[in-house]
């Protein structure tokens with residue numbers, strides 16, 4: 368039994384729809400890796416494909432999710448058409464996760480709090496470390512997961528520079544963030560969840576100008592509760 372919980376506790380192996388992140392709707396799924404025939408990267412992309420497929424109204428369209436060079440940022444296609452909905456994946460040694468959104472650019476990150484110690488402080492500003500008390504010993508896991516999820520949601524293909532991702536507000540439930548890179552400035556919202564002992568961050572921002580909302584994918588309505596099936 369874990370002694371903490373941030374945001375919702377999400378189950379394994381079920382598609383959770385209706386996760387609200389700021390004004391955006393997200394669906395997500397988590398499962399442990401099975402065997403070692405498949406790499407974690409490959410298994411996470413397959414999980415993302417299954418998630419997109421599960422959120423489509425028509426189930427016979429072929430869904431592909433592939434890493435885009437040079438960074439490996441995943442993109443989805445439906446029946447050969449890109450861009451599909453925005454997708455993000457994360458993998459740690461004992462957990463895979465995927466998230467999809469049809470109305471915003473999504474980023475997902477999974478962190479094992481046991482791996483998020485004070486060595487990470489070099490990547491956090493004094494302002495970030497002061498955003499909330501660390502009574503549960505989760506502050507660094509939350510900040511790190513938020514930064515990685517925000518970087519992924521920003522949809523940039525330059526290298527990950529944690530100090531260029533600012534966590535602007537933080538609670539056990541969610542966060543706001545900004546990414547300040549050489550050519551872009553992106554802001555968005557985020558929420559936390561727990562899956563077993565892992566902290567999960569889901570960040571979302573608006574699609575880039577010119578990219579409309581995709582009506583084809585059902586990530587849930589505007590209102591929670593979350594439904595997992």
Ligand SMILES: CC(C)(COP(=O)(O)OP(=O)(O)OC[C@H]1O[C@@H](n2cnc3c(N)ncnc32)[C@H](O)[C@@H]1OP(=O)(O)O)[C@@H](O)C(=O)NCCC(=O)NCCS
Pocket residue numbers: 407408409411434437438439440441455456457458459475476477515518519520522523524525526527
């Ligand atoms: C994004 C990153 C920090 C996440 O690392 P992590 O937390 O240890 O790993 P996670 O499992 O949570 O996430 C990895 C996934 O993020 C995705 N990802 C990678 N780059 C991304 C980007 N720019 N935007 C969105 N998602 C990205 C990929 O699907 C990746 O899966 P893979 O490792 O199987 O290819 C890391 O993948 C990274 O540094 N990527 C950039 C690579 C890079 O700098 N390339 C050279 C110059 S572009």
